[in-house]
Amino acid sequence: MTLDHEILLERLNISFGLSGVLLHWLRSFLTDRSLCVVHGSTRSLWVPAPFGLPQGSVLGPLLYIIYTSQLANLLASHAVLAQMYADDVQAYQHCPPTDAVVTAQAMSLAMGALEGWMSSNRLRLNPLKTQFIWLGTRQQLAKLDMTALTAAFPHFVFSSVVRDLGVTLDQELTFAPHIHLLSRACYYQLRQLRTVARSLTLTASTTLIHAFVTARLDYCCSLYVGLPAARLESLDRVLRTAARLIGRIPKFGHITAFMRDVLHWLPLKQRIVYRIAALAWRCLLGLAPAYLRELCSPAQLSKESLLSHFHALPLDRTALFLLWVLRHGMASLWPFACSPESPPRHFTPNLRLLFLAVPGSGAPLSRKLEEAL
Numbered sequence: 001m002t003l004d005h006e007i008l009l010e011r012l013n014i015s016f017g018l019s020g021v022l023l024h025w026l027r028s029f030l031t032d033r034s035l036c037v038v039h040g041s042t043r044s045l046w047v048p049a050p051f052g053l054p055q056g057s058v059l060g061p062l063l064y065i066i067y068t069s070q071l072a073n074l075l076a077s078h079a080v081l082a083q084m085y086a087d088d089v090q091a092y093q094h095c096p097p098t099d100a101v102v103t104a105q106a107m108s109l110a111m112g113a114l115e116g117w118m119s120s121n122r123l124r125l126n127p128l129k130t131q132f133i134w135l136g137t138r139q140q141l142a143k144l145d146m147t148a149l150t151a152a153f154p155h156f157v158f159s160s161v162v163r164d165l166g167v168t169l170d171q172e173l174t175f176a177p178h179i180h181l182l183s184r185a186c187y188y189q190l191r192q193l194r195t196v197a198r199s200l201t202l203t204a205s206t207t208l209i210h211a212f213v214t215a216r217l218d219y220c221c222s223l224y225v226g227l228p229a230a231r232l233e234s235l236d237r238v239l240r241t242a243a244r245l246i247g248r249i250p251k252f253g254h255i256t257a258f259m260r261d262v263l264h265w266l267p268l269k270q271r272i273v274y275r276i277a278a279l280a281w282r283c284l285l286g287l288a289p290a291y292l293r294e295l296c297s298p299a300q301l302s303k304e305s306l307l308s309h310f311h312a313l314p315l316d317r318t319a320l321f322l323l324w325v326l327r328h329g330m331a332s333l334w335p336f337a338c339s340p341e342s343p344p345r346h347f348t349p350n351l352r353l354l355f356l357a358v359p360g361s362g363a364p365l366s367r368k369l370e371e372a373l
């Protein structure tokens with residue numbers, strides 16, 4: 001990052017009110033630095049680094065966010081909505097297909113202002129990483145005159161698929177390209193791990209699978225909510241293949257019990273719902289970031305209104321469990337889920353056991369709940 005130290009220090013002083021010893025400390029942190037390049041056994045000469053931030057430092061990302069804090073107001077002044085994460089900026093507008101040219105013109109003006117601001121602040125907008133995409137339903141996208149838009153804005157390269165923070169987005173937000181690429185990447189890692197699987201213990205295999213496979217599956221998995229089950233089936237097969245590799249179970253052997261009782265893994269669909277529920281619970285406890293807590297508040301519903309949503313459920317063990325909870329209250333679950341001395345702190349790790357009983361999830365009840373019922 002070609003970040004100017006003097007501009008950053010001035011912004012810290014004027015916009016954020018830092019002064020005195022703290023500002024001098026930050027100046028000492030930024031200035032008089034040098035760097036070199038190491039390749040194998042060869043190292044270049046040390047040269048001064050008058051610009052940029054130390055790579056890998058804790059303060060680096062925070063200082064860069066402060067340095068670019070004016071971007072949100074700049075884009076808002078052009079009636080453009082924006083989301084920013086570190087050095088990634090997502091600017092977007094909503095419009096009907098009939099206003100596509102007007103919207104593209106507004107986006108062009110906003111991009112010009114953004115490029116001018118970055119130039120004046122010794123930054124550069126990377127044209128190779130600047131992508132444009134129209135999002136909408138298939139019917140709405142068909143109404144766009146792409147020939148006219150391309151002729152009116154030749155400097156815009158409209159893409160059908162873009163990559164944003166590791167997620168591949170298509171125009172209809174079906175996530176089919178993302179799931180395909182994710183499945184291919186996971187199977188590649190599984191093939192690499194299969195070559196050394198016989199030399200690994202169960203614990204080592206589980207750790208490696210989590211690092212190279214399940215961590216990829218869990219990344220941004222909340223985006224998959226509402227997708228058809230057939231589209232998520234390939235990711236569920238990846239999860240089951242990973243479990244077979246850990247347990248050295250044959251291709252056509254039963255894997256459900258091993259995933260539930262040994263690995264304590266949920267099927268993919270329930271895994272996604274559980275992670276969302278855990279995040280919502282952290283929001284209610286005040287442990288999640290502020291921008292998430294603002295979006296999550298408890299609903300004020302009576303037991304009667306909740307029961308009315310489940311009047312059509314068949315009276316299986318899952319439905320009976322839910323009715324039991326609604327009648328006796330969530331407090332009746334504490335003996336099975338957590339320590340009664342301090343419920344909130346111990347509830348989240350054991351939420352998996354309770355979430356297995358959600359109606360319609362398709363997951364079996366855990367053994368603790370079966371004994372409780």
